[in-house]
Amino acid sequence: MIGHPEHLVADVLDEQLVDGTHRNAGRVDGVIAAIRPGRPPRIVAVEVGAVTLAARVSRRLAAWIARADRRLTGRQAPVRIPWDALRYRDRYLQFDADVDATPINAVEQWLRVHVIERGRR
Amino acid sequence: MKRVLQIALGIVTSVGGFLEIGSIATAAQAGAGFGYRLAWSIVIGTACIAFLVEMSGRFAACSGRTIPDALRERFGGPAFLAVLAVMLCVSILVLGAEMGGASAALQLATGIALRWWVVPIALLAWLILWRGTFGIIENGVSLLGLVTVVFVVAALHGGPDYRAFAHGLVPRLPAHRPAHYWFVAVSVLGASISPYLYYFYSSGAIEDKWDVSYLAVNRWVAGIGMGFGGLLSLAVLVCAAIVLGPSGGDVQGYRDLSRLTTTILGRPGFWLFVAALGIACLGATLEIALSLAYLLAQGFGWEWGEDLEPRRSARFSITYSIIIAIGAVIALAGADPLTLTNLSMALTAASLPVGVLPFLVLMNDRAYLGDHTNGLLGNVVVLVISLLAMVLGVISIPLQIAGS
Amino acid sequence: MSGEREIHLERLLGRRVHDNQGRVIGRIEEFQLAVVDGETIIAEFHLGPDALWERLGGAALHLPFFRSLPVRRKRQRIAWRHMDLSDLTYLCLTRDAQAEQH
Numbered sequence: 001m002i003g004h005p006e007h008l009v010a011d012v013l014d015e016q017l018v019d020g021t022h023r024n025a026g027r028v029d030g031v032i033a034a035i036r037p038g039r040p041p042r043i044v045a046v047e048v049g050a051v052t053l054a055a056r057v058s059r060r061l062a063a064w065i066a067r068a069d070r071r072l073t074g075r076q077a078p079v080r081i082p083w084d085a086l087r088y089r090d091r092y093l094q095f096d097a098d099v100d101a102t103p104i105n106a107v108e109q110w111l112r113v114h115v116i117e118r119g120r121r
Numbered sequence: 122m123k124r125v126l127q128i129a130l131g132i133v134t135s136v137g138g139f140l141e142i143g144s145i146a147t148a149a150q151a152g153a154g155f156g157y158r159l160a161w162s163i164v165i166g167t168a169c170i171a172f173l174v175e176m177s178g179r180f181a182a183c184s185g186r187t188i189p190d191a192l193r194e195r196f197g198g199p200a201f202l203a204v205l206a207v208m209l210c211v212s213i214l215v216l217g218a219e220m221g222g223a224s225a226a227l228q229l230a231t232g233i234a235l236r237w238w239v240v241p242i243a244l245l246a247w248l249i250l251w252r253g254t255f256g257i258i259e260n261g262v263s264l265l266g267l268v269t270v271v272f273v274v275a276a277l278h279g280g281p282d283y284r285a286f287a288h289g290l291v292p293r294l295p296a297h298r299p300a301h302y303w304f305v306a307v308s309v310l311g312a313s314i315s316p317y318l319y320y321f322y323s324s325g326a327i328e329d330k331w332d333v334s335y336l337a338v339n340r341w342v343a344g345i346g347m348g349f350g351g352l353l354s355l356a357v358l359v360c361a362a363i364v365l366g367p368s369g370g371d372v373q374g375y376r377d378l379s380r381l382t383t384t385i386l387g388r389p390g391f392w393l394f395v396a397a398l399g400i401a402c403l404g405a406t407l408e409i410a411l412s413l414a415y416l417l418a419q420g421f422g423w424e425w426g427e428d429l430e431p432r433r434s435a436r437f438s439i440t441y442s443i444i445i446a447i448g449a450v451i452a453l454a455g456a457d458p459l460t461l462t463n464l465s466m467a468l469t470a471a472s473l474p475v476g477v478l479p480f481l482v483l484m485n486d487r488a489y490l491g492d493h494t495n496g497l498l499g500n501v502v503v504l505v506i507s508l509l510a511m512v513l514g515v516i517s518i519p520l521q522i523a524g525s
Numbered sequence: 526m527s528g529e530r531e532i533h534l535e536r537l538l539g540r541r542v543h544d545n546q547g548r549v550i551g552r553i554e555e556f557q558l559a560v561v562d563g564e565t566i567i568a569e570f571h572l573g574p575d576a577l578w579e580r581l582g583g584a585a586l587h588l589p590f591f592r593s594l595p596v597r598r599k600r601q602r603i604a605w606r607h608m609d610l611s612d613l614t615y616l617c618l619t620r621d622a623q624a625e626q627h
Contacts, residue, residue, distance in 0.1 A: 001565055004558070004560055004565075005558060006557070006558060007555050007556065007557060007558065008534060008555065008556035008557075008558055008567070009197070009538065009554070009555045009556065010555065013197065013198075013534075013535055014193050014194050014197050014198055014201075015194060016190070016194075016422050017422060023424055024422050024423055024424045024425070025422070026421065026422040026423070027193065027198075027420075027421060027422035029198060029535075030533050030534075030535045030536075031533070031534045031535055032531050032532070032533060032534070033531070033532055033534050033567060034529050034530070034531055035529065035530050035531075035532055035610050036528065036529050037528045040561070040566035040567060040568065040605040040606070041532075041566060041567045041605060041610070042564050042565065042566050043534075043558070043565045043566070043567070044531065047533075050421070052533075052535075053198045053202070053421075055533070055536070056198050056199050056535055056536065056538075057198075057199050057202055083565060091185075091186075107436065108423070108424070108435050108436050109435075111435040111436060111439050112432050112435040115435070115439060116431050116432050116435055116438070116439075117432065197538075198535075
């Protein structure tokens with residue numbers, strides 16, 4: 001992580017993510033930490049996606065969304081962005097990759113290909 | 122000079138966008154059932170929405186953010202989902218009512234039954250959103266909406282009892298049918314203080330790239346624009362008091378609504394009413410569908426923007442498409458359109474604090490607004506009116522349902 | 526690394542933390558971060574008497590009206606080494622934290 005957020009809830013969780021070209025790339029729906037005996041918990045990644053968000057409200061809802069997501073996009077697990085790939089800005093968190101090259105936009109791309117562009121042809 | 126034009130355009134569009142089926146139907150019921158006695162409910166509803174719209178524009182101009190964006194960031198995912206769920210349920214009912222209203226206008230014009238018009242209206246609304254830009258929707262549709270000024274003309278022509286009207290501006294207890302009186306008052310409040318309106322306004326300010334230099338424009342537009350809008354609602358109430366009031370009746374259907382202007386202005390009055398109803402409801406349909414799509418897209422951090430091509434904001438575009446489809450299903454579902462309107466307006470009022478309270482918290486947060494946080498007056502007015510609407514709604518909705 | 530396991534921090538929000546008598550000290554509402562040897566770590570867990578109220582009404586609590594309300598705004602900071610995360614369904618303080626408290 002470049003830049004130092006002080007607080008996890010206030011500065012990181014639920015913040016907007018943007019890609020290298022400043023396109024919106026979802027929000028920080030979850031944060032993963034590694035627990036290690038005798039050493040402080042280390043932040044390893046953030047998670048993006050409806051499944052992670054839903055899990056904060058209801059496990060059943062999350063499982064239901066995860067099934068739909070697998071069927072639609074083939075994603076097996078929520079998308080993770082390694083902590084070290086992120087830059088902390090005043091109002092958002094940024095990563096370098098193009099969001100379309102990541103699985104974050106899988107639903108967006110599925111809709112683009114199967115609904116919007118099919119309608120054009 | 123540019124600023125003056127901006128203010129003028131802003132006022133015109135907010136006047137044109139103010140009236141919709143909710144305001145027309147509830148104000149007409151108030152006038153028909155209780156003469157001028159419920160005029161006060163329009164006044165306080167309008168004051169509240171003027172404050173909310175001003176706040177919403179100020180928030181966007183100062184922080185560069187929309188309300189849903191800050192809502193998610195400040196209160197976290199679960200709280201955002203709760204607000205989203207309530208807003209979706211209530212606003213989609215309102216959307217169904219608006220699509221019913223636009224279809225009713227076409228029924229009045231052609232004699233062909235309302236249900237045949239719902240799908241064409243849905244397709245038209247969808248096409249405008251899919252192909253159009255934000256400017257077209259904001260300016261074009263709202264400019265056409267100025268035809269709703271016909272109600273003011275009719276009200277003045279009808280020779281209102283100004284004394285009784287002035288009396289009606291002061292809230293008082295009902296002389297008869299108290300349950301119905303409060304239910305109509307709540308519906309009027311819900312129709313005036315539409316949450317989608319001020320949520321929409323903050324997204325609009327971002328789409329139009331507002332900054333702090335727009336604060337004065339924003340104040341004028343919100344104050345005068347909403348003020349004139351409220352005047353239109355009052356005009357509907359006056360027309361109803363003059364035309365329908367003496368018969369002591371209720372508004373039974375859209376045909377009764379068309380009598381408001383037709384009785385006073387004759388045949389031209391009828392056609393102007395049809396145009397006003399159709400355009401106002403179509404405009405509201407567009408605003409609600411967009412507003413809900415903004416809410417989802419901003420809360421979930423998607424690409425969004427009415428000016429982006431659908432393929433560049435696929436989820437955003439598909440969201441408003443699905444919302445319009447659901448609205449059409451509700452409009453077709455067979456409920457009497459006026460009943461649907463009343464119910465959705467009362468539910469809007471009862472659920473107001475869900476959207477308003479977190480918004481007020483944001484409006485007092487210096488991290489977003491710097492030195493431009495709310496003053497005491499704005500906080501108190503909005504807090505008191507929205508809590509009042511909720512309390513009245515929670516009490517009067519069951520009474521009304523039990524009574525009917 | 527052996528013994529390392531991953532947890533979702535967002536799911537700890539609002540969870541109660543207990544002392545060794547089983548009394549609730551508060552709910553987790555914030556994590557204080559720090560950078561040590563190039564790693565971002567959780568330095569402290571912040572607990573409040575009512576995490577939800579703090580998180581939802583944080584800004585409102587600073588308004589003139591609310592400032593005068595007798596709401597307890599106690600916030601406890603628990604250092605990472607004092608938080609026992611071995612059972613996520615029952616969060617409590619470690620033994621040495623209890624010893625330090627007495």
